[in-house]
Amino acid sequence: MAKATFRIWRGERGRGAFCEYDTEVAPGMVVLDAVHQIQAEQAGDLAVRWNCKAGRCGSCSAEINGMPKLMCMTRLNALALDRPVTIEPMKAFPHVKDLVTDLAWNYAVKRRIPPFQPRKPDAPDGTWRIAQADVDRVQEFRKCIECYLCQDVCHVLREHHLHEQFMGPRFLVYTAALEMHPLDVDDRLAPLKKEFGVGLCNITKCCTKVCPESIAITDNAIIPLKERVVDRFFDPLTKLFRIFGHSET
Amino acid sequence: MSEYIPHEHDVLVIGAGGAGLRAAVEASAAGVKVAVITKSLLGKAHTVMAEGGVAAALGNVDDRDNWRVHFADTMRGGQYVNNWRMAELHAREAPARVRELEAWGALFDRTGDGRILQRNFGGHRYPRLAHVGDRTGLEMIRTLQDHGIHLGLDVFMEHTILRLLKDGDRIAGAFGYDRERGRFHLFRAKAVVLATGGIGRAYKITSNSWEYTGDGHALAYHAGASLMDMEFVQFHPTGMIWPPSVRGILVTEGVRGEGGVLRNRLGERFLFHDIPPLYVNQTAASEEEGWRYTQGDKNAKRPPELLTRDHVARCIRREVREGRGSPHGGVFLDIAWIKEKLPNAAEHIRKKLPSMYHQFKQLADIDITAEPMEVGPTTHYMMGGVRVDADSQMSDVPGLFAAGECAAGLHGANRLGGNSLSDLLVFGQRAGEYAARFARECPLPGVDAREVEAAERRALAPFGRSSSENPYSVQHRSQEVMQELVGIVRTEREMVEALERLRELHAAAERAGVDGNREYNNGWHTALDLDNLLAVSEMVARAALERKESRGAHFREDYPSKDEQCGKWNLVVRKGAGGEMEFTRVPIPPLRDELAAILREMQ
Numbered sequence A: 001m002a003k004a005t006f007r008i009w010r011g012e013r014g015r016g017a018f019c020e021y022d023t024e025v026a027p028g029m030v031v032l033d034a035v036h037q038i039q040a041e042q043a044g045d046l047a048v049r050w051n052c053k054a055g056r057c058g059s060c061s062a063e064i065n066g067m068p069k070l071m072c073m074t075r076l077n078a079l080a081l082d083r084p085v086t087i088e089p090m091k092a093f094p095h096v097k098d099l100v101t102d103l104a105w106n107y108a109v110k111r112r113i114p115p116f117q118p119r120k121p122d123a124p125d126g127t128w129r130i131a132q133a134d135v136d137r138v139q140e141f142r143k144c145i146e147c148y149l150c151q152d153v154c155h156v157l158r159e160h161h162l163h164e165q166f167m168g169p170r171f172l173v174y175t176a177a178l179e180m181h182p183l184d185v186d187d188r189l190a191p192l193k194k195e196f197g198v199g200l201c202n203i204t205k206c207c208t209k210v211c212p213e214s215i216a217i218t219d220n221a222i223i224p225l226k227e228r229v230v231d232r233f234f235d236p237l238t239k240l241f242r243i244f245g246h247s248e249t
Numbered sequence B: 001m002s003e004y005i006p007h008e009h010d011v012l013v014i015g016a017g018g019a020g021l022r023a024a025v026e027a028s029a030a031g032v033k034v035a036v037i038t039k040s041l042l043g044k045a046h047t048v049m050a051e052g053g054v055a056a057a058l059g060n061v062d063d064r065d066n067w068r069v070h071f072a073d074t075m076r077g078g079q080y081v082n083n084w085r086m087a088e089l090h091a092r093e094a095p096a097r098v099r100e101l102e103a104w105g106a107l108f109d110r111t112g113d114g115r116i117l118q119r120n121f122g123g124h125r126y127p128r129l130a131h132v133g134d135r136t137g138l139e140m141i142r143t144l145q146d147h148g149i150h151l152g153l154d155v156f157m158e159h160t161i162l163r164l165l166k167d168g169d170r171i172a173g174a175f176g177y178d179r180e181r182g183r184f185h186l187f188r189a190k191a192v193v194l195a196t197g198g199i200g201r202a203y204k205i206t207s208n209s210w211e212y213t214g215d216g217h218a219l220a221y222h223a224g225a226s227l228m229d230m231e232f233v234q235f236h237p238t239g240m241i242w243p244p245s246v247r248g249i250l251v252t253e254g255v256r257g258e259g260g261v262l263r264n265r266l267g268e269r270f271l272f273h274d275i276p277p278l279y280v281n282q283t284a285a286s287e288e289e290g291w292r293y294t295q296g297d298k299n300a301k302r303p304p305e306l307l308t309r310d311h312v313a314r315c316i317r318r319e320v321r322e323g324r325g326s327p328h329g330g331v332f333l334d335i336a337w338i339k340e341k342l343p344n345a346a347e348h349i350r351k352k353l354p355s356m357y358h359q360f361k362q363l364a365d366i367d368i369t370a371e372p373m374e375v376g377p378t379t380h381y382m383m384g385g386v387r388v389d390a391d392s393q394m395s396d397v398p399g400l401f402a403a404g405e406c407a408a409g410l411h412g413a414n415r416l417g418g419n420s421l422s423d424l425l426v427f428g429q430r431a432g433e434y435a436a437r438f439a440r441e442c443p444l445p446g447v448d449a450r451e452v453e454a455a456e457r458r459a460l461a462p463f464g465r466s467s468s469e470n471p472y473s474v475q476h477r478s479q480e481v482m483q484e485l486v487g488i489v490r491t492e493r494e495m496v497e498a499l500e501r502l503r504e505l506h507a508a509a510e511r512a513g514v515d516g517n518r519e520y521n522n523g524w525h526t527a528l529d530l531d532n533l534l535a536v537s538e539m540v541a542r543a544a545l546e547r548k549e550s551r552g553a554h555f556r557e558d559y560p561s562k563d564e565q566c567g568k569w570n571l572v573v574r575k576g577a578g579g580e581m582e583f584t585r586v587p588i589p590p591l592r593d594e595l596a597a598i599l600r601e602m603q
């Protein structure tokens, strides 16, 4: 059986170094299999997150040869095995140990987003009627597995560390899903502009490129949100309309 | 001297899958202080992986459906050893629980007139599974999680409970550690809800994640609660089998619900050759009729691919054993063939089964819209678990509740697809409600410092024995034992051997050592999970030895038929006075007249 070399970042809270491990590789293996094998045979205390091993839970995010990916969905045959495969933790979040990072910030951001608020049930049976087409529009966003790879590559977070001012692509997708939810009646445009910093995104589309769920983050979520914010806050005509609209209700 | 971080709550929910989150939401709504504990991050529990759908007799697609039919289907699927009161509550309450999710933001696929769409699944007479493509579990867990985070729950992510604590007979809390730092935590609580899921990691080939080491089962057992039905482990007929590294990953039954068929190497629809007597009246007579059923023809009967999982899994095993399997030791599951029937079949498949399409494309280089998949059985679900009161979900330890996969009763000898997600909602809600009620009525119990100290010492022991047994290796060996000797087809000789090997592994686990420190040390975590894994493995093997018949998911080669006498009891296990596993046959109480009448009527 063939062997391959893996350079895995080992260390705690940002300090550490790459360690090289040789391990046997078999057909069909994914990076996570190799990491598990190394863990079981050579490095028992290696820290790594995973759950489903099928690209569904979004736990096993890492940077493989510099590319943000799910370890469980990255086949070894898609990598050049004649040189070492580098595996590092995500860089946009505080490091914990080895391949594990501290994702608490993401959970805190989500809690700040005004939650789903449905309109009153309006079907005779006390529920709602919703057209499939309206569901389709947001289902793309709801596929998100919260792997945070998009957050990891977004330069606003990764390079400029604007975690306080910017919610990041994952939560722009989340907010878009709420805003376009066929039953939702809340309005999140003001916080989007202020606390959540939608304007800080300059549409580089790096997030879209890494999304394992192929969500068109920039085109389908961020740009429409930006347009709504612009329409509301910057377009003088709409502003007028709103003032009149308001005074009538 | 113990060193731990103390916490106090009214209700402690262990597990943040569908059952745990639903329980926490309910308890919190009742106004008590609630904590949720999970081994992983929030939103990553097993529930996220559920694909096919959630069963509820909404009657949106076929208005002949109602709770009575769902009840009868569940009992038939469970071969009548279910807790019938649970089956009744489940069937009655599932529709309301599903609609409630919609009010919290879940978006299910729709019917033409804008109601929740429902799909066919094995053992369900009518299209009954509300779904979102093939990622229903994600929709469900995200909805509950996002609803829950605004209710003031204390969420402890990546914390693992090692021990339940008691004050006399009643529950007093739980003791555990956080994965990140390896610090100990003492959670005092008036009521505890176990929602820890299943035991799939006891086997080598499984659709389950690392978390499924049977923790809740073992925690409850050591706390003196009774467990039930431990012999009933569900093997899902269709897991991936090739390449080797993906072996066990689930291929949803939804593929068959959408018209996918199973064929052997000779191209035969082998399931037509063997239809169990309980289902003859409900099964299609021809391939043509089966197809019409999947396309919504109300006069057609189900194709045999949608028979219950236990049966389909055994038929696949038989085809392989008798030399009619696929090249890698499974059979073919073909959805691509529907192009003979439908225009735009490829697009239809990608739309209806997007995750399956990607899973095969990415992991196996197979385009399921063009070629068949190779599939074989994989360990999937635990019917057995904590024995609970049907209405309140309380175990026989006062204050200890259980819901979801770690509780027993609803599914009997075999669970129907889709009945788990609904189980989580219905009984998660009930457990939350009754746990809150229990907590409101009693003071905070005391904890026994010695108990805590003992748990702490035991947890740290692996550090003192570095470089003896490798915990990963003990785990792998134990998984092999269960896979080989206590799998889909069982015999006394093999199970006796399994018990012997498990005993040796117990000793090996006592020697398992770890390197490194306490910070996020996966080796240590694996060593700590071994106790639970071995305890549940032993329980499964002993229970399976004890049931000398074949019923549902439990198949004995040495007792291949069903024995009516054995259908009159459930096997209950608890920890005996001397620490041994004590099994008793507990008679199943007679059905209420109304329910008995339903079963007669629907035969």
Ligand SMILES: Cc1cc2nc3c(=O)[nH]c(=O)nc-3n(C[C@H](O)[C@H](O)[C@H](O)COP(=O)(O)OP(=O)(O)OC[C@H]3O[C@@H](n4cnc5c(N)ncnc54)[C@H](O)[C@@H]3O)c2cc1C
Binding pocket: B014, B015, B016, B017, B018, B019, B020, B037, B038, B039, B040, B045, B046, B047, B048, B049, B050, B051, B052, B053, B054, B055, B136, B137, B159, B160, B161, B162, B176, B195, B196, B197, B198, B207, B208, B211, B215, B216, B250, B380, B381, B403, B404, B405, B406, B417, B418, B419, B420, B421, B422, B424
């Ligand atoms: C691939 C797959 C597909 C499926 N598809 C379907 C389907 O379509 N329909 C259906 O009805 N069912 C389906 N099932 C079954 C269903 O998903 C599970 O039975 C169900 O999700 C279990 O939910 P739960 O809430 O009981 O536990 P889980 O969702 O597994 O949650 C368990 C929780 O307990 C925590 N936990 C465990 N041990 C400890 C401990 N010691 N300390 C602290 N926390 C702990 C875990 O971290 C986790 O948060 C599927 C299962 C799989 C594997």
Ligand code: SF4
Binding pocket: A153, A154, A155, A156, A168, A169, A200, A201, A202, A203, A204, A205, A206, A207, A208, A218, A222
């Ligand atoms: S498109 Fe916007 S959100 Fe996405 S990576 Fe670029 S700046 Fe970040």
Ligand code: SF4
Binding pocket: A058, A143, A144, A145, A146, A147, A148, A149, A150, A151, A169, A170, A173, A210, A211, A212, A213, A214, A215, A217
């Ligand atoms: S949007 Fe895509 S990349 Fe971002 S968290 Fe969700 S699934 Fe991951």
Ligand code: FES
Binding pocket: A049, A050, A051, A052, A053, A054, A055, A056, A057, A058, A059, A060, A061, A070, A071, A072, A073
């Ligand atoms: S382990 Fe779940 S996405 Fe990789």
